[in-house]
Amino acid sequence: MKAKIYVTLKRGVLDPQGKAIRASLSHLGIDGVEDVRVGKFMEITLKEIGAEEARRRLDEACRRxxxxxxIEEYRIEIGGQG
Amino acid sequence: MKAKIYVTLKRGVLDPQGKAIRASLSHLGIDGVEDVRVGKFMEITLKEIGAEEARRRLDEACRRxxxxxxIEEYRIEIGGQG
Incomplete structure (x- = not known):
């Protein structure tokens, strides 16, 4: 089974990487971007352990x-093909 | 307006960071994870320039x-509240 995890900075936490990207886009002439926040994204392949157990294990994985x-929050999505 | 960009390694490209995460989870006693692929995730706030123009600019941003x-592919999602 598949799962996705999104890890993002909490609202209010400064994101210097995002600020650097915004500045670089502006230097490249790509305008209209007001803010960029950068996060991590993980695609997980799990053994067939059931959605509830998968969520429990991935929650533990995120916390530990x-x-x-x-400074970060995370979101777990179970299921889907890709 | 809001947009999201997902940047992931192409299928077939080795992901040592993902492999390291999988090994670490196993060492922590979190079993059942067969594979981990790590990507980047960006939340973009744009001026109100219309969905088509937003997609065009973000596509250019991704490519440049x-x-x-x-080695990477990207996906752009326009819209949504965050």
């Missing part, structure tokens, strides 16, 4: 390894 | 700055 919960 | 199209 994948997200810094002081 | 945000994605390495030799």
């Amino acid at each position: 390894l994948l997200a810094n919960t002081v | 700055l945000l994605a390495n199209t030799v």
Whole structure:
């Protein structure tokens, strides 16, 4: 089974990488971009353990390894083909 | 207006970061994960320039700055509240 995890900075936390991207786009002449926030995105392939158990394990994975919960929040999507 | 950009490694390109995450999860006792692929995820706030124009500019942004199209592919989603 497949799952997706999105890790993003919490609202209010400064995102210097996003600011750098916005500035670079402007220098390239690509206008109209007001703000950029950068996050991580993970596509997970799991054994067939059931959606509930998968969510439990991925939640633990996020809390212990994948997200810094002081400054980041995460979202888990179970299912889908890709 | 809002947009999201997902940048992922093309199928077949090795993902050492994903492999490292999979190994770390296993060391933490979180089993059942067969594969992890890591990508980037960007939340963009744009001026109100219309969906078609927004997509055109973000496509250019991806090709020129945000994605390495030799090894990465990207997907643009226009709209949504965040």
